[in-house]
Amino acid sequence: xxxxxxxxxxxxxxxxxxxxxxxxxxxxxxxxxxxxxxxxxxxxxxxxxxxxxxxxxxxxxxxxxxxxxxxxxxxxxxxxxxxxxxxxxxxxxxxxxxxxxxxxxxxxxxxxxxxxxxxxxxxxxxxxxxxxxxxxxxxxxxxxxxxxx
Ligand code: DAT
Ligand code: MG
Numbered sequence: 001x002x003x004x005x006x007x008x009x010x011x012x013x014x015x016x017x018x019x020x021x022x023x024x025x026x027x028x029x030x031x032x033x034x035x036x037x038x039x040x041x042x043x044x045x046x047x048x049x050x051x052x053x054x055x056x057x058x059x060x061x062x063x064x065x066x067x068x069x070x071x072x073x074x075x076x077x078x079x080x081x082x083x084x085x086x087x088x089x090x091x092x093x094x095x096x097x098x099x100x101x102x103x104x105x106x107x108x109x110x111x112x113x114x115x116x117x118x119x120x121x122x123x124x125x126x127x128x129x130x131x132x133x134x135x136x137x138x139x140x141x142x143x144x145x146x147x148x149x
Pocket of ligand 2: 116
């Protein structure tokens with residue numbers, strides 16, 4: 001079982017799309033492990049997006065992610081990192097496949113609604129950055145055996 005960090009970014013929160021993102025991940029069969037509605041500090045934003053520092057879109061990205069609250073979550077499942085990114089769609093919403101969240105709800109790369117970790121290693125690092133260990137809930141879902149082979 002693999003875990004990944006998911007954020008509904010400020011545009012998704014402001015547009016009332018938290019529920020739709022959660023529904024799609026639930027429908028997929030992924031299991032929620034943690035959730036926290038929060039205002040992102042500049043410090044957290046800069047650590048989370050450190051890899052993009054120096055890029056032309058960096059300042060806009062930091063302003064965007066700190067501009068309103070986000071819904072931060074951890075989801076798990078088999079190959080959860082790849083599965084969630086597949087459900088999110090391409091970074092550029094106008095290149096995202098129909099049926100993906102970014103295709104169905106977004107147009108601009110700077111308002112692409114969600115974040116999802118891009119590798120298992122980054123997933124674990126991002127989960128540790130956004131959540132304290134006791135905020136991650138270990139639980140058994142009754143229907144797991146009908147979703148996980
Ligand atoms: P992703 O969020 O799909 O993992 P990323 O990690 O490459 O994409 O970039 C992080 C965010 O930065 C992305 O969700 C939106 C923004 N971004 C990326 N490339 C951009 C660009 N060329 N112009 C504007 N914003 C960009
Ligand atoms: Mg990324």
